[in-house]
Amino acid sequence: MFWRLLRQSFLQGARRKILSGLTVALAATLGMALATLSVGVGDKMAQEMRAYGANIRVVPKGESLSLAVGGLDLNPLKGRETLAEADLPLIKDIFWHNNIIGLSPFLDVQVSLGDKGKARLIGTWFQHDMPMPDGDVFAAGVRTVAAHWQVEGAWPGENAEDQVLLGKSLARRLGLGIGASLSLDAHPVRVVGLLETGGDEDSAIIGPLALAQAIANVPGRVRAIEVSALTVPETELSLRARHNSDALTTAEYDVWYCTAYVSTIAHQIEEAVVNASARPIWQVAAGEGAVIGKMQVLMAVVTLAAFLSAAMGVSALMTATVVERAREIGLMKALGASLAEINAQFLSEAAAIGAAGGLLGCGFGALLSQGISAMVFGQSVPVPWIAVPLVTVAAIVVALAGAAYPARTIARLAPVEVLYGRK
Amino acid sequence: MILYLAIVARGVFPAACVVALLASRIAAPRRAARLVVCGALGAVLAGAVGHEAAFARHAVSELAVALRLAALFFTVLALSLVSAPLARSATGRVVAALLGLAVSALSGFQAMELASERSFTATGVLNTEAIVNAAGVGLGLVVVLLAGVALAHAAYRVHRLADGVLFAVLAVLAVLWCGELMLAALQRDWLEVTTLRVRLVAWATAAAPGVVYALMLAGAGLAIAAFVRRSASAPPVGRVSPEIGLRLLAAHRRGARRWRNLGLACVAMLAVGLTYQDVYASRPPTLSEATRVAPDDAGNIRIGVASVADGNLHRFDFIASDGHRVRFFLINRYDAEHVRLGVVFDTCMICGDKGYIQEGNEIICISCNVHLFRPSIGKPGGCNPVPLDHEVDGDAVVIAANALERGAKYFSEVVEIAVADPVSGAKLLNTKAPYQYEFRGRTFFFESQANYDAFRASPETYAADTVSRLWRVQGHVAKEG
Numbered sequence: 001m002f003w004r005l006l007r008q009s010f011l012q013g014a015r016r017k018i019l020s021g022l023t024v025a026l027a028a029t030l031g032m033a034l035a036t037l038s039v040g041v042g043d044k045m046a047q048e049m050r051a052y053g054a055n056i057r058v059v060p061k062g063e064s065l066s067l068a069v070g071g072l073d074l075n076p077l078k079g080r081e082t083l084a085e086a087d088l089p090l091i092k093d094i095f096w097h098n099n100i101i102g103l104s105p106f107l108d109v110q111v112s113l114g115d116k117g118k119a120r121l122i123g124t125w126f127q128h129d130m131p132m133p134d135g136d137v138f139a140a141g142v143r144t145v146a147a148h149w150q151v152e153g154a155w156p157g158e159n160a161e162d163q164v165l166l167g168k169s170l171a172r173r174l175g176l177g178i179g180a181s182l183s184l185d186a187h188p189v190r191v192v193g194l195l196e197t198g199g200d201e202d203s204a205i206i207g208p209l210a211l212a213q214a215i216a217n218v219p220g221r222v223r224a225i226e227v228s229a230l231t232v233p234e235t236e237l238s239l240r241a242r243h244n245s246d247a248l249t250t251a252e253y254d255v256w257y258c259t260a261y262v263s264t265i266a267h268q269i270e271e272a273v274v275n276a277s278a279r280p281i282w283q284v285a286a287g288e289g290a291v292i293g294k295m296q297v298l299m300a301v302v303t304l305a306a307f308l309s310a311a312m313g314v315s316a317l318m319t320a321t322v323v324e325r326a327r328e329i330g331l332m333k334a335l336g337a338s339l340a341e342i343n344a345q346f347l348s349e350a351a352a353i354g355a356a357g358g359l360l361g362c363g364f365g366a367l368l369s370q371g372i373s374a375m376v377f378g379q380s381v382p383v384p385w386i387a388v389p390l391v392t393v394a395a396i397v398v399a400l401a402g403a404a405y406p407a408r409t410i411a412r413l414a415p416v417e418v419l420y421g422r423k
Numbered sequence: 424m425i426l427y428l429a430i431v432a433r434g435v436f437p438a439a440c441v442v443a444l445l446a447s448r449i450a451a452p453r454r455a456a457r458l459v460v461c462g463a464l465g466a467v468l469a470g471a472v473g474h475e476a477a478f479a480r481h482a483v484s485e486l487a488v489a490l491r492l493a494a495l496f497f498t499v500l501a502l503s504l505v506s507a508p509l510a511r512s513a514t515g516r517v518v519a520a521l522l523g524l525a526v527s528a529l530s531g532f533q534a535m536e537l538a539s540e541r542s543f544t545a546t547g548v549l550n551t552e553a554i555v556n557a558a559g560v561g562l563g564l565v566v567v568l569l570a571g572v573a574l575a576h577a578a579y580r581v582h583r584l585a586d587g588v589l590f591a592v593l594a595v596l597a598v599l600w601c602g603e604l605m606l607a608a609l610q611r612d613w614l615e616v617t618t619l620r621v622r623l624v625a626w627a628t629a630a631a632p633g634v635v636y637a638l639m640l641a642g643a644g645l646a647i648a649a650f651v652r653r654s655a656s657a658p659p660v661g662r663v664s665p666e667i668g669l670r671l672l673a674a675h676r677r678g679a680r681r682w683r684n685l686g687l688a689c690v691a692m693l694a695v696g697l698t699y700q701d702v703y704a705s706r707p708p709t710l711s712e713a714t715r716v717a718p719d720d721a722g723n724i725r726i727g728v729a730s731v732a733d734g735n736l737h738r739f740d741f742i743a744s745d746g747h748r749v750r751f752f753l754i755n756r757y758d759a760e761h762v763r764l765g766v767v768f769d770t771c772m773i774c775g776d777k778g779y780i781q782e783g784n785e786i787i788c789i790s791c792n793v794h795l796f797r798p799s800i801g802k803p804g805g806c807n808p809v810p811l812d813h814e815v816d817g818d819a820v821v822i823a824a825n826a827l828e829r830g831a832k833y834f835s836e837v838v839e840i841a842v843a844d845p846v847s848g849a850k851l852l853n854t855k856a857p858y859q860y861e862f863r864g865r866t867f868f869f870e871s872q873a874n875y876d877a878f879r880a881s882p883e884t885y886a887a888d889t890v891s892r893l894w895r896v897q898g899h900v901a902k903e904g
Contacts, residue, residue, distance in 0.1 A: 035549065042550025049545035052785075052794045098799035098807050230794050235542045249481070258773050260793045260806065285546065292548050386551045389558075 002345070009349055013324075016317050017353055020399070023313035024357030025364065027306035028395045032365020033372060034299040035387040041292045043384065045285050050233040053101075054262040055145065058083070058091070058225040058269055058278045082107075082221035085209070087273045089130060091227060092138050094268040099230040099260050102144025104128075105222035107212045111184040111205070116174055120204040121184055123212020127158050142206075145228045146197070153178040153193030156208065162188060164207040165195040173203075185215050227269065227278075231262040238263050307398045310357075314350065314402030322346070322406045329410055330418035343407050350403035351396050358395025362388050424559035426541065429700035431563025432693040433635050434534025435467055435527075437596060439571035440638050442523045444589040445501075447578035449516050460568065462520065463527040467564075470531025478539065487536075488607045490529040491600040497522035498597050526596070563696075566689045573686030574642050577649035580679075584648055588641050595634055602627020632701070639694045646686035650679050708789055710769075710778050713740040713750055718824035725819045726753060732762045736781040738769060741824070743831035745866040746840045746853040750778060751811050751827065753820065754786065756798045765800035766820060767808035770833040772895055779808060809833060825890050832864050832892045845885040846874035864892025 010017055060081035083105075091103055107123040127141040143155065156163035164184075166176060171194055176182070180191045184205065195206055213219050234242075238261035241248055245267060248256060256264055266278035282289070322329070332342055366383045373381045446459040470490070477486040501522045544553035578585035606624045608614040663671070716724045716739050724741070731737040731753040738752045750769035757763050770776040774790030781787075786795040793806040801810055812826040839854045849870050856868035858875035862882040869875040878885055 038549040039551060039554070042546060042548035042553070045548055046545040046550045046552055096805045098796055098802060098805040099793070101796050230796050232792050232794075234545060236539065239542075258806075259791050289546065289548055296548060384551060386554050390554055 028361020354399025427559030466527030
């Protein structure tokens with residue numbers, strides 16, 4: 001009987017049902033589009049945080065001060081302070097030294113290319129056997145730290161001071177290829193490979209550290225060190241420690257210090273190297289994550305407003321239905337139907353509308369998010385499966401909330417009034 | 424997801440039971456029942472928020488003590504409700520309401536305590552993990568709520584039985600709270616530490632995880648009992664024809680069956696989630712099988728290099744002279760062309776003797792989940808395994824049995840073996856020996872008090888050639904000294 005009544009209701013009031021379904025679908029479309037964009041980035045961020053490896057960037061303390069005003073970096077110490085190259089082995093001497101699998105120093109300097117203008121030279125180690133305090137040798141160098149660098153041609157040999165890599169976009173600008181010769185501030189070098197990283201290295205020259213030190217006239221100094229470490233995924237404890245390690249209790253501090261979190265390793269590097277500031281590099285978190293993180297509240301508010309108006313739409317249409325079917329309700333009451341049974345009738349109608357509208361909205365929302373993404377980011381985003389149940393459940397809840405008020409008016413209908421037609 | 428469902432079940436279900444039984448006890452009409460549900464939900468939330476607030480101020484344990492004291496206080500007051508007509512009076516209702524609120528707040532607090540060790544989401548941006556975990560919490564709360572409502576309905580029908588259950592539930596919970604309070608008092612030096620008190624605390628702590636299962640069983644029992652009782656007694660029918668009476672009876676039965684099914688389904692769902700989490704999902708990883716090795720006549724253990732050079736973790740074990748099971752493993756640190764073996768004890772200086780496992784190509788410390796940098800295995804430091812002295816002799820790795828003996832103290836597992844009394848030379852079992860004495864880290868076993876005393880007086884006479892064993896803190900010294 002329940003199902004027959006439900007089916008009848010959908011057959012007879014189809015127009016009104018479709019209308020309320022569309023109201024919900026509209027809100028669900030918006031919700032789905034925003035959820036798709038947000039969850040896509042959120043998942044990438046979560047994956048980064050949960051990875052068993054991370055890179056840490058070590059810079060001089062003064063460098064890490066943030067003095068950005070209106071987007072301009074006003075830090076007077078920017079680019080002035082340096083770290084000692086001799087301190088590099090200290091990084092392999094911390095408590096978690098076994099988990100450090102690679103490290104490489106960096107020093108960048110502006111060089112003149114003679115008649116070709118100026119360019120940025122990044123000095124680093126390509127493959128360097130670093131002597132350790134305990135007599136061992138550690139194979140340091142940029143090839144382990146920057147595993148994503150793609151080199152066309154060959155990597156420069158370690159002790160060849162005149163071999164460099166040329167960033168792809170700089171090479172295109174200069175019209176040079178592998179084997180070309182360059183003069184960097186009167187130091188002759190030969191291009192042995194072309195580098196593509198997707199970062200700003202693409203428009204720079206990557207050369208040996210000693211060459212950069214000679215040009216910048218800072219022997220034995222480096223500007224930054226990148227460290228690659230095997231880590232344990234971040235947990236609640238490490239997030240709190242990252243925020244403020246002094247706020248931990250002694251027991252928590254011990255657990256934190258003795259676990260290979262990226263924040264622990266960074267902390268120990270700061271302890272080991274004088275005047276250094278070590279920070280994990282979270283690429284997604286610092287890029288798209290920061291953008292979405294700021295927009296998230298706004299997106300949530302907009303979605304909420306859309307769902308709220310959908311709920312009001314459903315409510316209005318449902319009230320009309322209740323009034324229209326008052327005689328039917330009166331008859332049901334007169335025949336002994338309990339209030340719960342009649343409510344169940346109307347609420348399941350609303351739930352069905354919510355589910356249908358929600359699913360429809362998911363489809364439209366997925367399309368819409370592809371459109372937005374193509375316009376804004378110039379690429380397509382994968383549709384996260386989890387957004388479908390999320391949006392559908394939200395739509396059902398909204399439809400039920402909208403139906404809750406009209407359902408209450410059912411209780412007030414007296415059979416004798418509605419059946420008789422007047423008081 | 425199931426983790427969070429289980430946390431909600433463990434944390435909030437006891438409170439749902441108490442609130443449901445109390446609500447039926449004070450015979451609340453429908454509107455009051457709604458108030459009770461809302462109040463309890465609010466209190467659960469308040470408890471959860473309170474936990475977070477206390478967390479920020481390092482006052483978690485203080486709030487925990489306060490909440491348990493409040494719950495205990497109102498429990499004592501509420502016990503008078505069970506038998507007295509007080510239950511129907513205004514005072515009775517206030518006490519019952521306060522008890523319900525205290526227990527609900529405590530449960531929200533406890534659920535947060537259980538969840539605080541886990542990471543809900545890795546980032547503040549909406550992501551799949553956060554949605555799934557939130558769904559687990561939501562589902563858990565809804566199911567617990569429905570179970571509570573169904574329980575309250577069942578308790579209306581069989582109020583005598585429900586009184587008994589309420590009394591038992593409160594008594595059990597009160598014992599747990601007392602145990603936790605006593606632990607807090609012992610930790611704060613408010614109470615002197617005695618064997619009995621520690622034992623009581625230990626009992627209460629050990630029993631706590633099982634209590635929620637007992638409550639679920641009780642809830643399911645109550646739901647079934649209510650249905651049985653309901654079927655037996657006819658609903659109150661007025662002056663109606665027998666036909667209508669029969670239909671009314673059928674309708675009432677159907678209703679009762681639905682409540683029973685709802686209650687049973689909710690309890691079953693919570694129980695399944697909790698059991699899955701407790702029995703299966705929280706199971707620690709197990710160590711791979713170890714190959715038992717014994718020394719040859721020269722007191723050495725020889726392992727062919729070729730047999731362990733495939734890049735996998737090869738675990739071995741050795742039984743020390745006093746029965747300690749010493750585990751060690753060999754692993755090729757580089758590739759097949761460059762065989763350089765790491766030879767280490769299967770224990771870490773920081774994490775103890777939980778051991779290491781291989782997952783795919785990664786070597787992981789079970790205790791702290793650190794992934795080891797393979798070329799560093801065999802070097803001391805960090806969470807690396809404690810290095811084991813060895814020599815490579817041609818195509819075999821040679822490990823002296825004495826080197827393994829020295830590391831016996833790193834391991835806690837003891838197997839039953841036959842040992843000799845160092846004084847009389849009599850054979851006895853190490854686990855059954857009446858007397859034992861530790862000398863240079865090695866345990867000696869004696870058949871009689873006289874032998875024990877003789878040994879204690881001058882151990883060097885009987886065991887001069889005993890190698891001193893290393894303490895865990897000396898693990899990294901092993902290499903050099």
